[in-house]
Amino acid sequence: MPQDQLSRVFSALADPTRRDMVARLAATDATVGELAAPYDISLQAVSRHLRVLGDAGLVTRTRQAQRRPVHLEAEVFDLMTKWLERYRREADERYRRLDAVLGEMDDATPDPQEDHAP
Amino acid sequence: MPQDQLSRVFSALADPTRRDMVARLAATDATVGELAAPYDISLQAVSRHLRVLGDAGLVTRTRQAQRRPVHLEAEVFDLMTKWLERYRREADERYRRLDAVLGEMDDATPDPQEDHAP
DNA sequence: TACATTCTCAACCACTTGGTTGAAGAAGCG
DNA sequence: CGCTTCTTCAACCAAGTGGTTGAGAATGTA
Numbered sequence: 001m002p003q004d005q006l007s008r009v010f011s012a013l014a015d016p017t018r019r020d021m022v023a024r025l026a027a028t029d030a031t032v033g034e035l036a037a038p039y040d041i042s043l044q045a046v047s048r049h050l051r052v053l054g055d056a057g058l059v060t061r062t063r064q065a066q067r068r069p070v071h072l073e074a075e076v077f078d079l080m081t082k083w084l085e086r087y088r089r090e091a092d093e094r095y096r097r098l099d100a101v102l103g104e105m106d107d108a109t110p111d112p113q114e115d116h117a118p
Numbered sequence: 119m120p121q122d123q124l125s126r127v128f129s130a131l132a133d134p135t136r137r138d139m140v141a142r143l144a145a146t147d148a149t150v151g152e153l154a155a156p157y158d159i160s161l162q163a164v165s166r167h168l169r170v171l172g173d174a175g176l177v178t179r180t181r182q183a184q185r186r187p188v189h190l191e192a193e194v195f196d197l198m199t200k201w202l203e204r205y206r207r208e209a210d211e212r213y214r215r216l217d218a219v220l221g222e223m224d225d226a227t228p229d230p231q232e233d234h235a236p
Numbered sequence: 237t238a239c240a241t242t243c244t245c246a247a248c249c250a251c252t253t254g255g256t257t258g259a260a261g262a263a264g265c266g
Numbered sequence: 267c268g269c270t271t272c273t274t275c276a277a278c279c280a281a282g283t284g285g286t287t288g289a290g291a292a293t294g295t296a
Contacts (some may be wrong), residue, residue, distance in 0.1 A: 014129035077206035
């Protein structure tokens with residue numbers, strides 16, 4: 001069950017509620033109650049969403065009286081960006097290299113040539 | 119059940135096997151059998167992984183005799199990059215001007231189903 | 237101390253996910 | 267046509283997820 005961090009991060013962001021939380025936390029820190037306000041789910045559910053974000057390293061918590069303010073950790077985004085950039089660039093280059101037809105299905109005489117670059 | 123695409127994309131990439139497939143597909147197209155080779159799981163499982171990637175818009179399939187070559191669609195990465203860049207930058211700026219006002223929630227009450235989008 | 241506020245833990249439940257095996261569809265070859 | 271190759275569909279199962287409610291921990295306040 002100990003997934004790698006990248007998996008945890010992607011998994012955490014696969015939920016719209018959690019993405020929305022991240023979006024709001026990018027603007028400012030917030031407490032659990034504040035974060036929960038807009039949603040129609042229980043405080044406990046929000047708390048658990050935050051635990052998922054925390055496990056992914058996307059947020060950290062502190063203590064402020066009874067409150068547990070949540071803070072977005074931007075560094076983790078770099079991890080994702082790094083992964084993304086690498087493969088996006090590779091695919092992009094490859095796309096640029098072959099000047100034909102991918103994705104277009106309207107060819108009447110489909111004679112798929114090899115698209116391997118020389 | 120019809121999740122938004124961003125959720126499907128993040129969810130698809132939350133699996134290490136699928137991320138590895140994407141990585142390999144960034145180099146070149148491949149058939150199901152070719153993709154399956156390195157992994158110790160059934161061909162059917164690989165086929166289903168590819169369906170997940172396909173539903174997320176990350177790959178497309180064509181037909182080549184009995185084979186169904188898989189092609190990586192780089193455009194979807196832009197979607198993620200856009201999302202990432204936006205909030206990473208916001209958090210970065212905020213980090214830079216580290217005034218950190220807690221408890222200062224603005225009036226934004228977003229619908230959890232929708233991402234923060236302009 | 238007693239009480240209110242804020243948040244988390246625990247148990248439960250419906251649904252999804254990622255794997256399995258067996259059967260079947262689709263295309264080429266003898 | 268029957269047989270082989272490549273791939274998907276279907277049914278099943280264990281484990282995970284996201285919600286619920288109820289209890290309780292942690293802290294500040296009267």
